[in-house]
Amino acid sequence: MSKSEIPGKVVAICGGVGGAKLALGLYRILTPEQLTVVVNTGDDFEHLGLHVSPDIDTVVYTLADLADRERGWGRANETWAFMAALKALGGEDWFNLGDADLAMHVQRTLRLKAGETLTTITSDLARRLGIAAEILPMSDDPVRTFVETDEGVLGFQRYFVGRRCEPRVERIRFDGAETARPSPRVLAALADPDVRAVVICPSNPFLSVDPILAVPGMRAAIRSTSAPVVAVTPIIGGQAVKGPTAKIMAELDIPVTALAVASHYEGLIDGFVLDDKDAADRAAFPVAVDVVPTLMQSMADREALARSVLAFAGRLEPRT
Amino acid sequence: MSKSEIPGKVVAICGGVGGAKLALGLYRILTPEQLTVVVNTGDDFEHLGLHVSPDIDTVVYTLADLADRERGWGRANETWAFMAALKALGGEDWFNLGDADLAMHVQRTLRLKAGETLTTITSDLARRLGIAAEILPMSDDPVRTFVETDEGVLGFQRYFVGRRCEPRVERIRFDGAETARPSPRVLAALADPDVRAVVICPSNPFLSVDPILAVPGMRAAIRSTSAPVVAVTPIIGGQAVKGPTAKIMAELDIPVTALAVASHYEGLIDGFVLDDKDAADRAAFPVAVDVVPTLMQSMADREALARSVLAFAGRLEPRT
Numbered sequence: 001m002s003k004s005e006i007p008g009k010v011v012a013i014c015g016g017v018g019g020a021k022l023a024l025g026l027y028r029i030l031t032p033e034q035l036t037v038v039v040n041t042g043d044d045f046e047h048l049g050l051h052v053s054p055d056i057d058t059v060v061y062t063l064a065d066l067a068d069r070e071r072g073w074g075r076a077n078e079t080w081a082f083m084a085a086l087k088a089l090g091g092e093d094w095f096n097l098g099d100a101d102l103a104m105h106v107q108r109t110l111r112l113k114a115g116e117t118l119t120t121i122t123s124d125l126a127r128r129l130g131i132a133a134e135i136l137p138m139s140d141d142p143v144r145t146f147v148e149t150d151e152g153v154l155g156f157q158r159y160f161v162g163r164r165c166e167p168r169v170e171r172i173r174f175d176g177a178e179t180a181r182p183s184p185r186v187l188a189a190l191a192d193p194d195v196r197a198v199v200i201c202p203s204n205p206f207l208s209v210d211p212i213l214a215v216p217g218m219r220a221a222i223r224s225t226s227a228p229v230v231a232v233t234p235i236i237g238g239q240a241v242k243g244p245t246a247k248i249m250a251e252l253d254i255p256v257t258a259l260a261v262a263s264h265y266e267g268l269i270d271g272f273v274l275d276d277k278d279a280a281d282r283a284a285f286p287v288a289v290d291v292v293p294t295l296m297q298s299m300a301d302r303e304a305l306a307r308s309v310l311a312f313a314g315r316l317e318p319r320t
Numbered sequence: 321m322s323k324s325e326i327p328g329k330v331v332a333i334c335g336g337v338g339g340a341k342l343a344l345g346l347y348r349i350l351t352p353e354q355l356t357v358v359v360n361t362g363d364d365f366e367h368l369g370l371h372v373s374p375d376i377d378t379v380v381y382t383l384a385d386l387a388d389r390e391r392g393w394g395r396a397n398e399t400w401a402f403m404a405a406l407k408a409l410g411g412e413d414w415f416n417l418g419d420a421d422l423a424m425h426v427q428r429t430l431r432l433k434a435g436e437t438l439t440t441i442t443s444d445l446a447r448r449l450g451i452a453a454e455i456l457p458m459s460d461d462p463v464r465t466f467v468e469t470d471e472g473v474l475g476f477q478r479y480f481v482g483r484r485c486e487p488r489v490e491r492i493r494f495d496g497a498e499t500a501r502p503s504p505r506v507l508a509a510l511a512d513p514d515v516r517a518v519v520i521c522p523s524n525p526f527l528s529v530d531p532i533l534a535v536p537g538m539r540a541a542i543r544s545t546s547a548p549v550v551a552v553t554p555i556i557g558g559q560a561v562k563g564p565t566a567k568i569m570a571e572l573d574i575p576v577t578a579l580a581v582a583s584h585y586e587g588l589i590d591g592f593v594l595d596d597k598d599a600a601d602r603a604a605f606p607v608a609v610d611v612v613p614t615l616m617q618s619m620a621d622r623e624a625l626a627r628s629v630l631a632f633a634g635r636l637e638p639r640t
Contacts (some may be wrong), residue, residue, distance in 0.1 A: 049369075049430045079401050085423035090448050091430075099419040103405035110369040110411075128410050 006030060006310060008196030008227075011189050015040045015208020016055045017072050018234055018241055019201030020062040022309070025302030026199065027063050029310075032132030036189040037063075040203070041118065041137045042145035042174050042211030043156050047095055048086075050105040051112055054157070055208065056122055056137060057104055064129040072242065074098050094162045119183045134189065138212040141180035145211055146173050156207070165244035169251040172206055177214035182221060190221045197313035198222055200231035202294065204245045205264050206252070219268060228270040228316035230309055233258040233294055236275040241295060259284055271316050273309055288316055326350060326630060328516030328547075331509050335360045335528020336375045337392050338554055338561055339521030340382040341616040345626030346519065347383050348619070352452030356509040357383075360523070361438065361457045362465035362494055362531030363476050367415055368406075370425040371432055374477070375528065376442055376457060377424055384449040392562065394418050414482045439503045454509065458532040461500035465531055466493050476527070485564035489571040492526055497534035502541060510541045517633035518542055520551035522614065524565045525584050526572070539588060548590040548636040550629055553578040553614055556595040561615060579604055591636050593629055608636055 010030060012023050014037050023037045040055045054073065061067035061075055068076040078098035087093045097105065104125065111121045117140040126135045145156040149167030159165060190198070203209055213219055222229055235258045240246040246256045254260050259281055262272040266286050274282060275294040282289045290312040296302045330350060332343050334357050343357045360375045374393065381387035381395055388396040398418035407413045417425065424445065431441045437460040446455045465476040469487030479485060510518070523529055533539055542549055555578045560566040566576045574580050582592040582605050592607050595614040602609045610632040616622045 048426050049433060050426070075405075079399055079419060081399050081419035082402070082422050082426075085395075085420035086427060088448060089423055089427045089445050091423060091427045099399060099401035099422075100405035102402050102419075102422060103409055103411060106368050106370070106402075107406060107409045107411045113369060125409050128408060 006034070009034050009036070009189075009192055009194045010197050010199060010310065011195055011225075012037045012199045012201055013209060013212055013222075014038065014055070014059060014201040015203030016043070016058045018243065019055075019203035019208065020059045020067070021296040021302050022199070022201045022232060022305060023059055024062050024299075025296065025304075025306030026310075027131075027133055028299070028303050029306050030133075035133040036186075037133065037135045038138055038183075038186050038189070038212060039122075039135060040208045040211050041139060042143050042177075042207075042214075043160075044142070045144065045155055045157050047157070048092065048097070049109070050097075050102075051109045052095075052097075052105050052157075053108065053118070053122070053137070056135065057101070059135055060104075060122070060126050060129060060131065063126070063131045063133065063135065066129065075100050095157060117183075119185055123185075134185070136183050136186050136189070138186060138218065139180040139183055139215050141176060143177045143180050143211055143215065144175045145207060146175055147171075148173065160244070165247060169248050172210070172248075174211045174214045177211065178216065180215045182215050182218050187217070187221050190225050193226070195225050195227040197227050197310055198225060198229040199309055199313070200229065200265065200269065202232040202234040202241070204234060204240075204243060204248070205261050206245070206248055213268070222268060228313045229268060230271040230273060230313045230316070231262065231265050231269045232273040232305070232309060233261055233275055233278070235261055235278075236295060237277040257281070262287060262289075271312055273305075273312060326354070329354050329356070329509075329512055329514045330517050330519060330630065331515055331545075332357045332519045332521055333529060333532055333542075334358065334375070334379060334521040335523030336363070336378045337563065339375075339523035339528065340379045340387070341622050342519070342521045342552060342625060342629070343379055344382050344619075345616065345622030345624075346630075347451075347453055348623050349626050349630075350453075355453040356506075357453065357455045358458055358503075358506050358509070358532060359442075359455060360528045360531050361459060362463050362497075362527075362534075363480075364462070365464065365475055365477050367477070368412065368417070369429070370417075370422075371429045372415075372417075372425050372477075373428065373438070373442070373457070376455065377421070379455055380424075380442070380446050380449060380451065383446070383451045383453065383455065386449065395420050415477060437503075439505055443505075454505070456503050456506050456509070458506060458538065459500040459503055459535050461496060463497045463500050463531055463535065464495045465527060466495055467491075468493065480564070485567060489568050492530070492568075494531045494534045497531065498536065500535045502535050502538050507537070507541050510545050513546070515545050515547040517547050517630055518545060518549040519629055519633070520549065520585065520589065522552040522554040522561070524554060524560075524563060524568070525581050526565070526568055533588070542588060548633045549588060550591040550593060550633045550636070551582065551585050551589045552593040552625070552629060553581055553595055553598070555581055555598075556614060557597040577601070582607060582609075591632055593625075593632060
């Protein structure tokens with residue numbers, strides 16, 4: 001199937017690394033005009049006076065083929081002269097910012113202060129890096145993920161990077177979400193009659209997708225599209241491919257299963273893509289299930305999963 | 321003469337590259353406790369949302385032995401990944417910021433926003449880089465040098481870096497100077513009864529030293545010390561060693577001579593250090609003159625000039 005044979009548009013809902021892999025798969029099998037990626041900004045934070053948007057940067061770098069695949073964040077061939085010099089000056093060095101990566105944060109911060117929206121800035125910076133697909137923050141309003149833990153309340157990056165997800169999670173909250181508005185371009189993308197699928201990428205449901213869904217109007221906008229909404233499992237055989245998803249689910253007393261993820265999305269999704277390792281569980285799901293290999297190691301894996309997700313969506317009934 | 325044989329304290333008044341060379345000479349022949357360097361901040365500017373203090377950084381890097389001697393600004397062994405990435409993102413790339421150098425600007429900006437003074441920050445960052453001498457901005461209040469030219473009014477860095485000093489200078493002004501206050505630690509250093517010499521380094525008198533002297537109270541504080549005030553010529557044989565001093569003097573209809581510099585400082589200085597190339601002019605000077613080689617190429621040159629400047633000051637009459 002060549003790119004042009006896939007009809008319609010796709011809206012991908014995405015957090016960081018795991019989600020970005022599938023977003024890249026979609027990007028490679030669709031024309032750029034067919035794809036909109038809606039990205040979590042709950043992980044955003046002010047660091048060293050700079051506005052850092054980790055998930056947006058992961059998606060942008062991944063689609064621009066600038067991402068470091070080994071490290072899982074930041075840019076390939078990165079250098080660290082800034083961090084070394086910062087440490088010598090007594091600066092905060094718990095959060096690494098690469099030399100080239102810094103340009104993104106400096107430029108974003110400058111343009112935000114000049115009054116541009118995160119939507120405009122993200123879209124423009126992505127295009128300057130050669131990405132023709134639309135990458136959009138979920139909102140231009142600040143939403144900040146905080147993790148309530150047995151060590152107290154931690155900002156997301158303090159929990160995730162500073163404390164390496166070690167504290168026990170008691171509750172996750174999204175400060176600012178209740179008054180945030182979806183980015184108008186996200187709403188426009190979801191309202192486009194050409195949308196053929198909304199894909200919830202295999203990101204952490206609680207840390208990466210929930211902040212997006214917490215923005216008032218976002219769920220309704222997703223539900224009001226006539227296209228099927230399909231989620232891809234971030235859990236394979238009771239384990240997360242990467243990151244703290246399994247640990248967090250256990251701490252929140254949620255079974256570490258794909259079924260629990262599908263149940264979490266119940267009412268929002270029309271279909272769920274399950275890994276073939278978990279095929280035995282398929283009958284228990286509250287929605288239509290497609291069973292395929294979901295582990296994305298090679299580029300071919302990314303593209304194959306993207307194709308099968310869209311084919312699955314194509315087999316689902318249009319909504320009424 | 322070993323370090324300990326030189327008595328008393330020295331206050332050096334200093335702009336960027338040329339001045340920093342002599343400041344380094346003084347630093348090397350004095351104990352750290354003997355030296356205070358008062359630095360021009362008229363060249364400071366906000367760039368990319370960062371507070372950049374070019375002359376402070378030149379002095380700090382020079383005394384910390386981190387400066388690039390060939391380039392004349394910034395750090396040695398610098399890398400430029402940030403600038404390359406910034407350019408790709410469409411950022412302003414007319415002013416180069418090295419990857420390690422960026423740490424200074426980010427950390428300074430962050431601490432200024434947190435309410436610390438430039439004096440405290442400069443002093444602390446210098447100490448973290450191993451400099452035991454005191455490096456002080458002339459003021460904690462913003463003073464901004466603007467150059468009125470035949471192409472209009474340009475901020476100093478726009479004139480100096482962006483336009484490579486090409487526009488014809490009509491007037492130089494120091495916005496904010498009239499309401500700026502000298503840094504309290506500068507006043508304390510000048511009021512110290514142990515001061516044996518105030519040295520005006522061979523920086524550009526009009527662009528680098530005048531902003532310091534334009535801060536109300538600074539001239540009086542310099543004049544009120546009992547120690548001799550000695551200026552070192554930035555002009556040798558009718559030419560500036562480096563930078564636009566000669567061009568600017570010509571454009572301002574000032575003769576490009578050491579005598580014109582000495583006359584510019586008349587009323588402030590007790591002695592003037594003239595290059596031996598200009599020895600023939602010595603009789604014309606309005607103050608005591610010492611004639612020595614002033615070109616600082618080697619480290620030995622820097623130390624030798626520092627020694628002769630202090631020896632000259634020692635031979636001048638104490639003020640009354």
